[in-house]
Amino acid sequence: MSDSDSASFSPPRSSNSQPRRTLTDFPLSDTTALRTTVRDLNRTLRRVQGVANQLAGLTPPGFATTGLPLRIPLENPDTPVDNSQTLSGPAFYREELERQMSIRRQSLLMAREAHNIVNSLPSLPPVSGAPTLPSEQAKTKAALVPVVTLVPMLPKTTYKDEDDTKGTPKTLAYAMAQLAVLKYLDRHASDSLSPYQARKWTQAIELTSKEPKAEEALRLCYYMRSQGYDTGAIIEQGAKSILLYVANPHSTPNKMPYWKQDTSTNQVQFMAPSPLRQPRRNALAGNPFGFGQPFAQNAGPPATHAQAIQAAQVRLEAALAGSDPEAINAALTTLEALNAQEAAVRTAAASLPLDHPA
Numbered sequence: 001m002s003d004s005d006s007a008s009f010s011p012p013r014s015s016n017s018q019p020r021r022t023l024t025d026f027p028l029s030d031t032t033a034l035r036t037t038v039r040d041l042n043r044t045l046r047r048v049q050g051v052a053n054q055l056a057g058l059t060p061p062g063f064a065t066t067g068l069p070l071r072i073p074l075e076n077p078d079t080p081v082d083n084s085q086t087l088s089g090p091a092f093y094r095e096e097l098e099r100q101m102s103i104r105r106q107s108l109l110m111a112r113e114a115h116n117i118v119n120s121l122p123s124l125p126p127v128s129g130a131p132t133l134p135s136e137q138a139k140t141k142a143a144l145v146p147v148v149t150l151v152p153m154l155p156k157t158t159y160k161d162e163d164d165t166k167g168t169p170k171t172l173a174y175a176m177a178q179l180a181v182l183k184y185l186d187r188h189a190s191d192s193l194s195p196y197q198a199r200k201w202t203q204a205i206e207l208t209s210k211e212p213k214a215e216e217a218l219r220l221c222y223y224m225r226s227q228g229y230d231t232g233a234i235i236e237q238g239a240k241s242i243l244l245y246v247a248n249p250h251s252t253p254n255k256m257p258y259w260k261q262d263t264s265t266n267q268v269q270f271m272a273p274s275p276l277r278q279p280r281r282n283a284l285a286g287n288p289f290g291f292g293q294p295f296a297q298n299a300g301p302p303a304t305h306a307q308a309i310q311a312a313q314v315r316l317e318a319a320l321a322g323s324d325p326e327a328i329n330a331a332l333t334t335l336e337a338l339n340a341q342e343a344a345v346r347t348a349a350a351s352l353p354l355d356h357p358a
Helices: 003-008 031-056 089-120 136-143 172-184 195-203 214-226 303-322 325-350
Strands: 231-235 241-247 255-262 268-271
Touching (some): 031 089, 172 195, 172 214, 195 214, 195 241, 195 255, 214 231, 214 241, 214 255, 255 303, 268 325
Antiparallel strands (some): 231 241, 241 255, 255 268
8 A cells, every 4th residue: 555545545533523323312203303313324324335435445456245235346356355454454444334334224224113113003192281180070970879778677678660550650740759769879878868858759749739649659658668768658447547657777766757648538647847957067156247147047946845856756656666546646646746836936936037136
């Protein structure tokens, strides 16, 4: 090799002068970044090709062997190879270039293969920055968890509403009452049924007078029993009247009547009263700011009157256990009188003027 040839030869830039870019530097899922990677690889290959062409004139004739990544044209391909030059300057740099070119080509192939794999994947929906909050309807559905009665007090009944063809045809009001009975089980246990709630469902059968026929009241009672409620009926001798009750082992008395009606005249003889109004949580005893009604108008009956009602219910429970019609009527009469007194007290309190002293 002459001095002029050595002077014109400049070895390639060292690989340590610039950090090598790898596939991890580019998000392959982004088409633009992938195209940039491919463009950089092609630019590098062209630079290597140009350097290889420059080295072709300096490489001893016949040095090239088959199977090289690039085809480098030689001036005299038929000239025998000079083995003494295989480890000298030009041969060394050429082998290094071929190794770098092979690595670059493998990287390009891997990038293209990864690009094809990404394109074959199904497209994902766009992800928003903020999480999606559940709607109010979803919250309502999640809250509707069925509640199961643990220990029913009364045995199951064989009555089936669909088999009851002897009674009068169902009215729209009766069907709505059945729907209310079923919806109640969405949020409450069947043993939490109160006599007042059973009375309201019974009254809903007749929209105008709120006093349905005794046959319809008894029919709804057994329908509630078939749905898991502890409701029952006592039919007096001669079927002159029916007494409907709610059984609850956690209350005193265990059998609480909610409806009594004459079967011949359909006259309602007893209805469960509304529950006593409970004081509001954290309520103040007085009303110093003058807002709302005076305390006397919202007050319930005195404790002695409430105790008298409870005692009357206990006597009625004892009468129901003995199945004595006269004792049952006497207990019901006492309870009705106490309920009438309670209603009179509430009516009188509601009629007081706002400036009436408590």
